[in-house]
Amino acid sequence: MPIYLINNNIIAEYAPFFTPNSRGYRYGDGFFESCALWQGRILQLPLHVDRIKKSALLLKINIPSSWDEISWETSVLKACSEAGWKSARIRLTFFRESAGLYTPDQMEASVVTEINETHGNRPYPWNEQGLTLGTYKELSKNNNFTSTLKTCSSLTYTLAGIYAKEHGLNDVVIFNDYGRPCETVASNLFVVKGEFIITPPVSEYCIDGVMRKVVIHLADAYGYSVQERPLSEIDLTSAEEIFTTSATRGLRWVANFQGKALRHAVAKVLHDQLNLGF
Numbered sequence: 001m002p003i004y005l006i007n008n009n010i011i012a013e014y015a016p017f018f019t020p021n022s023r024g025y026r027y028g029d030g031f032f033e034s035c036a037l038w039q040g041r042i043l044q045l046p047l048h049v050d051r052i053k054k055s056a057l058l059l060k061i062n063i064p065s066s067w068d069e070i071s072w073e074t075s076v077l078k079a080c081s082e083a084g085w086k087s088a089r090i091r092l093t094f095f096r097e098s099a100g101l102y103t104p105d106q107m108e109a110s111v112v113t114e115i116n117e118t119h120g121n122r123p124y125p126w127n128e129q130g131l132t133l134g135t136y137k138e139l140s141k142n143n144n145f146t147s148t149l150k151t152c153s154s155l156t157y158t159l160a161g162i163y164a165k166e167h168g169l170n171d172v173v174i175f176n177d178y179g180r181p182c183e184t185v186a187s188n189l190f191v192v193k194g195e196f197i198i199t200p201p202v203s204e205y206c207i208d209g210v211m212r213k214v215v216i217h218l219a220d221a222y223g224y225s226v227q228e229r230p231l232s233e234i235d236l237t238s239a240e241e242i243f244t245t246s247a248t249r250g251l252r253w254v255a256n257f258q259g260k261a262l263r264h265a266v267a268k269v270l271h272d273q274l275n276l277g278f
Helices: 023-027 045-058 069-083 155-166 210-221 233-237 265-275
Strands: 003-006 009-011 030-038 087-096 109-117 131-141 171-176 181-184 188-193 196-199 225-228 241-246 250-257
Touching: 003 069, 009 069, 023 087, 030 045, 030 069, 045 069, 045 087, 045 210, 069 087, 069 109, 131 155, 131 181, 155 171, 181 188, 181 233, 188 210, 188 233, 196 210, 210 225, 210 241, 210 250, 210 265, 241 265, 250 265
Parallel strands: 131 171, 131 250, 196 225
Antiparallel strands: 003 009, 003 109, 030 087, 087 109, 171 181, 188 196, 188 241, 241 250
């Protein structure tokens, strides 16, 4: 059973809090952040906090003065310790709490934290079987700054995920309005071609991912040549490797893209580097 915190206070799972007038419910007026807890530590917390502040600024949402990363981390660690949980997946949601229709009367936010226990002997397990990856083109990501944020308006991802499930795929590539691959349902996208690791820049309207930043830094430090440049579908079909990254799942390799078998040599090296020190 998940643990829920409202403004850093633990509440029962089904305790009433939101009204039918909630802007999060009515308009998806908010954003969220997903992160991982491992052995009493919230991984990459400074990067997550930076993205929270950037999202709030761009969406004109005022983070409550009572919320800060230190008090929030303390509340999360206390709740997990009392539950006996050593690792967990965390979703932190900020939504505007205000009267008004499309236009809110004020910009203040409420903060909801959902914590779910996870298991494993490493923070980022290796996906032994590899992913089966396809493409999704029924909807594209809009070419505006909100597409780089984790907003609560997530219908494109929802419908892409349904498409993947209906077609027996683990994940699908989502395209931007230019018709270029930008990410997958819940992850950033990387391609290995020759000596290069290629990933779309944020200007391609992919999510400005925390794990994306971590893996780019790891790859660069390990001596790989990383290119942030637009991808084409031909880049995917001619790739030697494809892998995806997310803050809660780490790095996962793709075994099959559109019927083509792929390798995972570079992905495994970076995955192992990611888990060093744990």
